Each structure stands twice: as C-alpha cells, then as structure tokens.
Amino acid sequence: MCERPDAVQTYVQWGRQTCTNGHRTEYNGLVMADHYTYKKSEYICVDYERAARARSSAGDQNGALLYTTEMEQGSSDTTQYPNNREVGCAVCSVIEAQGAVYTRWGSTSCPVGAAALYTGFMAGEHYEHGGSGANYLCMHPSREDPIGFSDGDQNGALLYGTE
Numbered sequence: 401m402c403e404r405p406d407a408v409q410t411y412v413q414w415g416r417q418t419c420t421n422g423h424r425t426e427y428n429g430l431v432m433a434d435h436y437t438y439k440k441s442e443y444i445c446v447d448y449e450r451a452a453r454a455r456s457s458a459g460d461q462n463g464a465l466l467y468t469t470e471m472e473q474g475s476s477d478t479t480q481y482p483n484n485r486e487v488g489c490a491v492c493s494v495i496e497a498q499g500a501v502y503t504r505w506g507s508t509s510c511p512v513g514a515a516a517l518y519t520g521f522m523a524g525e526h527y528e529h530g531g532s533g534a535n536y537l538c539m540h541p542s543r544e545d546p547i548g549f550s551d552g553d554q555n556g557a558l559l560y561g562t563e
Contacts, residue, residue, distance in 0.1 A: 402426070407493035411501045412445050414523075414537040415481065417544040419492035421517045430546050431469040431487040433525075433533040433557035440525065443469060443533030443557070445489035448547060467556025469532070475561030477521055480543050484553045488546030503538050518542075522562035532557040 404410075410426060419425040427447045434441040446466065452458075473483040481487070494501055501517065510516045520539045525532040537559070 404493050406495050408496040408498075409500060410491055410493045412537075413490045413492055413518075413540050414443075414445075414520075415487055415540040415543040416490040417488050417546060419490050420540075420542070422498070423492040423494050426491045426493050428488060428490045428546075431489050431537075431557070431559070432466040433469055434531040435465065435467050435556055436525070436529045436532045436558045438465070438531035440531055440534040441466075442535050443537055443559070445491055468550075468554065469557040469559050470550075470554060471523070472526070472558050472560050475521075475563045476523060476539070476559075477541070477561070480541060481539065482551065485551055486546055486549040486554075487559060488544060488549070490544075505536070505538075523559045524562055526558060526560050529558065532559070536562065 404426065407424070413419055414431065417428045429445050429447045431443055432446045433443045469487050470484050471481040471487055504510060505522070508519050518540055520541050522536050523539050524536040525534070
C-alpha cells in the first residue's frame with residue numbers, strides 16, 4: 401500500500417498508460433482478472449513490475465491466478481479498442497485543490513459545478529462467462545497501448561462493451 405501526502409484520492413484511467421487532466425500517473429500497467437472460465441474476481445490495474453515477494457515460490461501452486469485482459473468485439477468501440485488487444489491502465493492521483501473524482505454511470509455529462517474529465521464507454525465481462533471481472537470499467541476514449549501488448553487471441557480475462 402502506498403500513500404501520496406499531497407493527494408486527496410486515486411482512481412484508474414482504464415485503457416490508458418498516462419493520466420490526463422493534469423493528474424499524476426502513480427504507475428501504469430495491465431488490466432488483469434481471473435480467466436473468463438473461472439469464478440469472477442475483479443478487474444484490477446497491475447503494475448508492470450509484477451514483483452515477487454521474497455518468500456514466493458517459483459513453482460506452479462495453482463493459487464489465485466491472474467490473466468491479462470483483452471478487449472472483445474461487440475458493443476465496445478472497436479476503432480479505439482481493437483478485438484483481442486490487451487488493455488492497459490494508469491493509476492492517477494488527484495491533489496486536494498483539484499477536488500474529487502467519481503464515475504457518473506449512465507450519463508455523458510456532469511452536473512452543474514462538476515467538470516467532465518472524459519466521456520468513455522462502459523465495459524465488463526460477458527453475461528454468460530463465470531470468470532473475469534465482476535466490476536464495470538469506464539474505458540477512456542483515447543486508448544494507449546500497454547508495453548509489449550498482444551493482438552493474439554489469448555482468451556485469459558475478457559472485456560466487452562456494455563449494452
């Protein structure tokens with residue numbers, strides 16, 4: 401766990417590698433979750449370092465498994481998020497003077513007194529799949545490819561546009 405003394409909060413820009421709106425990029429990485437055939441977990445932003453703990457075993461223990469997440473075609477913006485492309489993320493911090501950030505699900509505007517940071521689209525797991533993330537993500541409209549991304553059909557964790 402990390403603490404940034406001059407920040408009031410953090411949030412994730414899904415699909416980005418750097419933060420927009422003058423917010424500080426704390427780290428960037430890959431969107432990861434359970435395999436789409438496993439039990440549901442949560443989509444999380446995992447740092448590229450993926451450092452092992454000092455007492456970690458190098459062997460396959462079949463414990464809690466994470467897979468990179470790729471975007472699937474359908475209701476997503478396939479121009480911005482091509483089919484089977486791995487998805488990155490950036491964890492952003494906001495200083496107190498800038499205020500708080502929240503997602504306004506189901507709307508493309510902000511109420512009076514609030515500024516729009518970006519208007520994305522909702523994405524989540526396929527309704528028939530048992531695994532991948534149980535949470536919804538607001539995908540940034542200006543995607544940045546993650547380092548070493550793959551366009552291959554890996555079918556680890558999957559992400560679909562929301563209808």
